[in-house]
Amino acid sequence: MDWFTDINTISKIGQRITTFFTYLQSNCSQAATEFPYIQFNEALHQRFCDILICDKNSSEHGIRFRPLAGNSIFWFNVNELGLGDQLTYHAGRPPIIENGYKIGLNTWTHNKKFHVN
Numbered sequence: 001m002d003w004f005t006d007i008n009t010i011s012k013i014g015q016r017i018t019t020f021f022t023y024l025q026s027n028c029s030q031a032a033t034e035f036p037y038i039q040f041n042e043a044l045h046q047r048f049c050d051i052l053i054c055d056k057n058s059s060e061h062g063i064r065f066r067p068l069a070g071n072s073i074f075w076f077n078v079n080e081l082g083l084g085d086q087l088t089y090h091a092g093r094p095p096i097i098e099n100g101y102k103i104g105l106n107t108w109t110h111n112k113k114f115h116v117n
Contacts, residue, residue: 003077003084014112022072028100032064067102
């Protein structure tokens, strides 16, 4: 999860409201970012197979974003009440090829200004 549950952290730097995750470099196609609680739905997601992994096992997984350099994924971490959204639970899957890699960049927006010392 990208949202905080610790009250001390939230009081110091605020809640992470949104996440942008950008793939900067990659030499593999299977090191997906997976959202296991968002079920792949062929009727809804089939048209996005250029950025999602769509295979015979897709209906058994959550949606899986391909690690395509230059692409970004955006999501809200909290709902309208400011509570963490369980659907945003995600995992970065490792490359399955030898010497495979992916490099990404997280950018979070917070609901409070804070200074990095």
